[in-house]
Amino acid sequence: MRDRYDGQAGRDIFAKVEGFKITEQARAAQLYPFFQALDRNDGPEAEIYGRRVVMLGSNNYLGLTRHPRVIQAAHDALSDHGTSLTGSRLLNGTTHLHERLENKIAEFLGTEAALVFTTGYQTNLGVISSLVNRRSVAVVDKADHASIYDACQLAEGGMLRFRHNDARHLDRILSRIGEDKSCLVVVDGVFSMGGDIVDLPGIVDVCKRRQARLLVDDAHAIGVIGSGGRGTASHFGIDGAVDLTVGTFSKSFASVGGFVAGDRNVLEWIKHFARSMIFSASLPPASAAAALAALEVLMDEPELTDDVQRKGETLRNGLRDMGFDTGESQTPIIPVNIGDEVATVTFWRDLLERGVYTNPVIFPAVAMGKAILRTSCMATHTDEQIEFVLDQFQALGRKHGLLP
Structure with a gap:
């Protein structure tokens, strides 16, 4: 992605910066998903913009930060x-x-x-x-x-x-x-x-x-x-x-x-x-x-690994049963393959508004047209939180035309 801005002539190495407007445009459309500042992080839940959300965007797999x-x-x-x-x-x-x-x-x-x-x-x-x-x-x-x-x-x-x-x-x-x-x-x-x-x-x-x-x-x-x-x-x-x-x-x-x-x-x-x-x-x-x-x-507590695997399996199977494409995932890292970049970020935004924090992964982190929502479970997620997440995915999947 960076290479497309390297065509400016001249000796000023900052010249390419002037053409970099995509983040400004995304913010104006309320579709900029990165560098979101958390108010508080409590492991399986977090607070952002004054709202409590279920955290599916963290790598805190065993939930030990607290x-x-x-x-x-x-x-x-x-x-x-x-x-x-x-x-x-x-x-x-x-x-x-x-x-x-x-x-x-x-x-x-x-x-x-x-x-x-x-x-x-x-x-x-x-x-x-x-x-x-x-x-x-x-x-x-x-x-x-x-x-x-x-x-x-x-x-x-x-x-x-x-x-x-x-x-x-x-x-x-x-x-x-x-x-x-x-x-x-x-x-x-x-x-x-x-x-x-x-x-x-x-x-x-x-x-x-x-x-x-x-x-x-x-x-x-x-x-x-x-x-x-x-x-x-x-x-x-x-x-x-x-x-x-x-x-x-x-x-x-x-x-x-x-x-x-x-x-x-x-x-x-x-x-x-x-x-x-x-x-x-x-x-x-x-x-x-x-x-x-x-x-x-x-x-001391090796069962934590079993816990995070079980939570991941519940979320993964639930998403697959609804009709979402979760690829070849075998772990608590579960991608939801959407494809289109704008559709992916829009889905991310609507999930966040409904209390679910996920990570949109778009080009150039993945190939163009292969955008995903990356989700990951923690051992400390409750069954009720996983059920809540699945309910939001199902409702928004239908709204966005991703599910029948």
């Missing part, structure tokens, strides 16, 4: 360490809290070690760019998260893409890469827009046969699938088959930050060559403490 243990842990860390360490992990930005969090992640996932970054985005940026050099190739799923693509742009090596969730196509691509090139295959465990799960057994088999290393971004899988929320490899019963697992604290772990888990020697390399770690301030102690407490809650 858990007393998580809040208390953040308070205690603030008292002990202040608001920030104002330095990178390499220098003065590491505390015993960071190390305890890393050890607990490694214990949870059954890996030798884990390494904490300031954000999930920076994790992919640092891990991939530190490993993929001029003698390497990153091979990525077409539906992978934007941070993976940006990491490949930053890396010095090449990048190839394979068709979404197609292990056979991956195999063909890897077969054409010369023996002088090392390969890192990168996939999402749960895809953030479609809610579908990667064919990990197929991908693992190809990587083993083609001697490629495998990184799985489990940002939307940790806490959501697998035994006790341990993610994609656990979901398929192939723990240990993945070389590196990347995750985030901004979803199931009710905080902000990211991590990579794997063999200790690989992480030792990453921590000394990942520019996004070395040249960025570290994760604030309160955020680290909140993430650690959330992980401990999950380990």
Whole structure:
């Protein structure tokens, strides 16, 4: 989308800004859906424009942002360490809290070690760019998260893409890469827009046969699938088959930050060559403490994963039974495929007015004409809230001509 504004001649780099009027036009039509300021966030519900709404637009999958243990842990860390360490992990930005969090992640996932970054985005940026050099190739799923693509742009090596969730196509691509090139295959465990799960057994088999290393971004899988929320490899019963697992604290772990888990020697390399770690301030102690407490809650209450799966299944089946297209979703991430951008944003606006907060996803985040409403459930949603949401979707689906 940005490229269409790059045609202005001259030396002023701001010239293209003058032609960028689409957001102004959308606001005038009351169809601008982004950067909506919440008055209050209470997990499964929120307040916006003075109105209480059921929150289906959050990645707070386990509903732990309001858990007393998580809040208390953040308070205690603030008292002990202040608001920030104002330095990178390499220098003065590491505390015993960071190390305890890393050890607990490694214990949870059954890996030798884990390494904490300031954000999930920076994790992919640092891990991939530190490993993929001029003698390497990153091979990525077409539906992978934007941070993976940006990491490949930053890396010095090449990048190839394979068709979404197609292990056979991956195999063909890897077969054409010369023996002088090392390969890192990168996939999402749960895809953030479609809610579908990667064919990990197929991908693992190809990587083993083609001697490629495998990184799985489990940002939307940790806490959501697998035994006790341990993610994609656990979901398929192939723990240990993945070389590196990347995750985030901004979803199931009710905080902000990211991590990579794997063999200790690989992480030792990453921590000394990942520019996004070395040249960025570290994760604030309160955020680290909140993430650690959330992980401990999950380990103490693994049924939370069952709860969020059940809520997602209820919403997904309800929408499908009405006639909505929810794609290949197998998780509490449930897209409602509408197609037309204006129709999608109009539906979003009307849902919000009726007390349901969803996320419209339009071009260029998805292909033109493939717009969706992205919904996601929390373990803490009540059955009554899910029923209310389904009632609103049905009423508005008929009003907008999306349902018979």
